[in-house]
Amino acid sequence: MSDNRRPRLDTPREARRTLVRRPAYDADAFGVFAESFARFMGTARFLIWMTLFVLFWVSWNTLAPDDLVFDEFPFIFLTLMLSLQASYAAPLILLAQNRQEQRDKVVAEQDRQANARAHADMEFLAREVASLRLSVGEVATRDFLRSELRGLVGDIEELTRGRSDDDHDGRTPA
Structure with missing residues (x-):
């Protein structure tokens, strides 16, 4: 006898309805804000303004009359505000760093792909240059032809000088 109410392991569960909906937000807009x-x-302007604020707070609560003091206890409210600011600043800074890390990963992957393409292109060009060298090695170059022609001109000049010397001796060439 099988129990039809028992969940099967090979089928996904139905989505539960929740009474409280999660707030919807634009992750990119929030990331840009972060x-x-x-x-x-991270700017000097922020540090200057924060320093001026703390100096004002400390000097006002130290030098002002008791009825005008913001923080009756020794700077507990200032500590609370700075802690609250730090508790919001730390996750926002981490979010910004994570987004930058993701961008850096994309750029690094693009650089890796560009390097791989450049490497493949260089290997192709090296093979082409090697094949051109082999082809050119079998073809007579301009310098080779000039040296051969100079040698032939030199041989012809020697032969013509040798004949002209023979003509002066009265002998006829055979």
Whole structure:
């Protein structure tokens, strides 16, 4: 007797309905925001503004009359604000770094592919140059022809000088 209510292992489960929907957001827009935030936090301008803010906070809470002080306890609210800022800044900076790492991976893969294509092209060109050298090795070059022609001209000049010397001696060439 089989139990029809028992789930089968070879079929996927039905999607459960949830009472609370996850918020939808554009991952790219959020990533761009995280990168611009991380880029801003890494500037001297941010450090200067943050330093001025902390100096103002400390000096105001130290020098102002008791009724105008923001932070009644010794800078606990300032510590809380800085901790809150750090707790948001760290994940945003990590998100920006992850996006940069993904871009770097894509660029590295493109560089690897370009290097592989260049290597294949260089091997092809090396084979072509080698085949051209073999072909040219079997063909008479201009320098080779000139040297052979010079040698022949020299031989002809010697022969003509030798005949002219024979004509002066009164002998006839055979």
